[in-house]
Amino acid sequence: MNPYSRALRLARSLSSAGYDVEIAAVDEAGVPREERDGDVVIRRYVPEREARPSAWPGIHQARQLVLWPEADRGWFRTLRRQLRPADLYHACGYRTIGIALEVAAAARDLGRAGRVIYDVIDVQLQTPAYDRLPGLVRTVHGRRERAWVQGADALVTVNDPMAAYLATAWSLPAVPVGVPNCPTRWTPPATRPTHLRDATGIPPERAVVLYVGKFAEHRGLQEAAEAVLRLPDAALVLLGFGRWTDQVRALDDDPRFAGRHFTLPPVHPDAVPEWTASADVSIVALPTDTKNQRLGTPNKFWESLTAGTPVVVGRQLEVMRDIVESGGLGGAADAGDPADLARALGEILDAAPDEREAMCARCLRISQDRYNWETTVQPYLDLARRLVPPAA
Numbered sequence: 001m002n003p004y005s006r007a008l009r010l011a012r013s014l015s016s017a018g019y020d021v022e023i024a025a026v027d028e029a030g031v032p033r034e035e036r037d038g039d040v041v042i043r044r045y046v047p048e049r050e051a052r053p054s055a056w057p058g059i060h061q062a063r064q065l066v067l068w069p070e071a072d073r074g075w076f077r078t079l080r081r082q083l084r085p086a087d088l089y090h091a092c093g094y095r096t097i098g099i100a101l102e103v104a105a106a107a108r109d110l111g112r113a114g115r116v117i118y119d120v121i122d123v124q125l126q127t128p129a130y131d132r133l134p135g136l137v138r139t140v141h142g143r144r145e146r147a148w149v150q151g152a153d154a155l156v157t158v159n160d161p162m163a164a165y166l167a168t169a170w171s172l173p174a175v176p177v178g179v180p181n182c183p184t185r186w187t188p189p190a191t192r193p194t195h196l197r198d199a200t201g202i203p204p205e206r207a208v209v210l211y212v213g214k215f216a217e218h219r220g221l222q223e224a225a226e227a228v229l230r231l232p233d234a235a236l237v238l239l240g241f242g243r244w245t246d247q248v249r250a251l252d253d254d255p256r257f258a259g260r261h262f263t264l265p266p267v268h269p270d271a272v273p274e275w276t277a278s279a280d281v282s283i284v285a286l287p288t289d290t291k292n293q294r295l296g297t298p299n300k301f302w303e304s305l306t307a308g309t310p311v312v313v314g315r316q317l318e319v320m321r322d323i324v325e326s327g328g329l330g331g332a333a334d335a336g337d338p339a340d341l342a343r344a345l346g347e348i349l350d351a352a353p354d355e356r357e358a359m360c361a362r363c364l365r366i367s368q369d370r371y372n373w374e375t376t377v378q379p380y381l382d383l384a385r386r387l388v389p390p391a392a
Contacts, residue, residue: 001025001042005269005299006121006181007092011040013377018390024083026075045082047074068141069095079103087113088388094124097148115387118152120166120176126292128218146170154383161319162295179380182302184373186273188364193278196237200262207234207349210279212272212300215242220285220335225251225261227341234349237262239275276307281348285335288316295319305329305371308364312344329363
């Protein structure tokens with residue numbers, strides 16, 4: 001929660017609907033243990049120290065199998081002792097649903113409603129990190145997640161196609177509620193911002209291609225960098241964070257990418273649209289190895305539409321591709337082929353000025369009319385009210 005846009009938007013909406021809201025997060029260096037966002041309280045809990053791992057690899061592998069998600073067990077223990085009982089728990093992803101079910105049961109023993117919403121932000125066992133695990137491990141993890149699903153009072157996820165897939169894959173009695181993580185409505189100023197150029201020194205005549213989000217493997221970062229080199233005069237700006245930050249920044253100083261590759265730190269989610277609006281085009285070049293990727297709609301996609309910035313997406317990213325192609329909001333290309341990505345980017349950048357302006361206007365219009373948080377959160381608030389009505 002440093003910060004996490006989806007949790008922040010949900011918390012703000014619940015607070016506006018009359019709930020007292022706390023975001024329970026993991027403590028980390030450089031941020032306060034407690035702070036407020038309006039009426040929302042953000043508390044960061046310090047994980048208890050883990051026991052020293054055994055030197056025998058078999059013990060470590062057994063812990064990974066039995067204690068999934070093992071990395072969060074110290075945080076779980078802290079929450080059991082310190083988290084105050086609540087009427088409604090929103091579990092953001094597989095790393096939180098197990099402890100949410102535990103503390104909800106304890107809250108019910110104390111007379112609270114203790115209802116749980118499981119937010120399936122990723123089909124975790126269909127992500128690259130888990131898709132290659134041994135069959136036995138995936139089976140054990142899958143059974144545990146199904147138990148969590150059955151224990152939750154309701155499920156939500158990131159869009160309607162993902163919800164339909166989960167309903168079939170998990171044989172659910174009802175389709176989960178789709179809640180796309182769109183930003184709130186945003187109106188650009190009369191003169192487009194120049195934040196990215198100001199921060200990097202990219203000259204006005206050079207086009208700006210933007211990637212926003214995590215720096216990690218399986219994100220298409222190298223393909224995007226290579227694609228931009230194939231354009232006659234463009235630069236790639238990467239705005240974000242993650243464990244690949246050093247590798248990404250190394251390209252900034254690589255002579256081959258001189259003046260064509262810039263890495264910037266993340267900005268607050270509330271500021272992302274205006275930074276995105278200072279790009280000429282954005283790129284979502286995720287690989288398409290798993291169902292989770294093909295059905296996903298990551299934040300960077302919605303942020304681009306909100307900003308009125310056309311977007312190039314991978315052709316096999318079917319949900320985003322259909323939105324882009326049906327609305328005339330950008331282009332699609334083979335995410336693994338820098339040459340094809342360059343073609344799609346070039347078609348947008350080389351379009352006549354009036355065509356580009358019309359594309360930007362369509363992005364803004366569809367975000368104002370349909371893909372905005374004010375619209376997408378309403379089914380979630382209806383669900384929350386059915387589970388636990390806010391205090392009068």
